[in-house]
Amino acid sequence: MKRRINITILLFCATLSLWAQNAVSGRVLDQSTQKPVDFANVSLMRSGETVPESGTITDAEGKFQLSGMRNGNYELIVSFMGYQEHRRAIT
DSSP, X not given: OOBOEXXXXXXXXXXXXXXXXXXXXXXXXXXXXXXXXXXXXXXXXXTTOSSOSEEEEOOTTSEEEEEEEOSSOEEEEEEOXXXXXXXXXXO
């Protein structure tokens, strides 16, 4: 049976510099144990697209950060072998 991933969004912010940059970061935790899931795949898919706009993996503490997103609606997709894929809308 596959376990569930719980995503804790630590921060969703827009930072303004010379160009507007949007960023999303968070932490991936095992839903039942609340322990970090290290090296989980994190992808950011723009609504209506079929190719991820950005992606990364979590660190040893389950943390991730994606930046440089264009304004719009996205879906955050987290996957890791042995876990069910988790999707969350980000607007």
